[in-house]
Amino acid sequence: MNGYSIPKATLGRLPQYLEYLRSLPEIRRTISATAIAKALSLGDVQVRKDLAVVSGAGKPKIGYETDKLITDIESHLGCERLTNAVLVGAGKLGRALLDYDGFEDFGVKIVAGFDCNETVLTKGTKDILPIRDIEVYCREHDVKLGIITVGQGSAQDVCDKLVESGIKAIWNFAPVTLNVPNGVLLKQENLALSLAYLNNQISK
Amino acid sequence: MNGYSIPKATLGRLPQYLEYLRSLPEIRRTISATAIAKALSLGDVQVRKDLAVVSGAGKPKIGYETDKLITDIESHLGCERLTNAVLVGAGKLGRALLDYDGFEDFGVKIVAGFDCNETVLTKGTKDILPIRDIEVYCREHDVKLGIITVGQGSAQDVCDKLVESGIKAIWNFAPVTLNVPNGVLLKQENLALSLAYLNNQISK
């Protein structure tokens, strides 16, 4: 659409590259697209094309500067500034995500969890607050992103509440299709989906 | 490639349809592609095309029989027979997945968890066994699928062990790129990836 948008397919692969590049030892100052392709089992041309979208040129025989590559991908992914997020639903999955620390590497910081429970919990690494305080909290902390890990029943309610609280995007783990107003981004996550896919492939 | 394969893009959407269809009230005997499209915010033609791949015809003005649709999608997804899976790594995420009961709806049953801990744990709904028993267990229970939720350090080791145990497919949550021999299917799950994507979209 607009002249500068990154192809969807490329965007989907960027985090993969980022992850791989970060896993490389410090000593490795440069890397070739061919090497990346091999490691991630993609086509080398594809890697080169993807990298061309987000970063500058590589040098023949040498490849790309790893540091620069990482920085460039990060900036295109919006990792350089941390976006605040809240999570609603402190069940098993919810708490697992709360304690998972890998998100900050991708520019998202979960600042608090919420649950219908009235009492404040501070058991894990992050506070779990009562849901009724969510709007005030979000406005105060400039929260842009909401993560929903409640059951089917209350997901839409929670979603509405998040929207009211001025959230810009929602990441939904509940197996329900949510209604959001225009302007709010919704990403449906379905873990079972990936499994189903795998299962299908096995059965051929 | 082969004459009967389902387009990749379609396959990715099938679980979504399935989930939605199942969420419908029993009374709803038929549904139109247009309605599905609206609910999932997809194009109506696309839905019709996807359904055409897996199921029979729909009737004008009426739509499709929900029951038949569900059955057909299930069969194409390989849900009709349960595939046994094991999970390795009983951290927070691992235990959350162990206790998550949504997978069986998609034909996958996690039969046990494994961890480096030597003592058998039976705290959650499923047993957590010591990792050294994994090969025997897998062979005995005809386990086809392995789920990895350990840290970066041991992921490759675990992976190798799973392969030795005769596993056919691996679902990896560890943020590492794994090496698997030909013939073993690997699906990399990266929760941070989805977040990064969202984050990028917000920042526009």
Added chain:
DNA sequence: GATCTTGTGTTAAAATATTAACAGTTCGAC
């Protein structure tokens, strides 16, 4: 029973994404 609406199914067009082909650079070895 004519007509309108809501749907389907199919064919063609447009947009995206992937793969292949090739010419040009840089470095290391001789």
Added chain:
DNA sequence: GTCGAACTGTTAATATTTTAACACAAGATC
């Protein structure tokens, strides 16, 4: 310095997906 190997970057060809267009079918309404 000349040659070859290891890479890049670009352009063209293919394959895949999505979107649009249209003709027809079934029920509802009058």
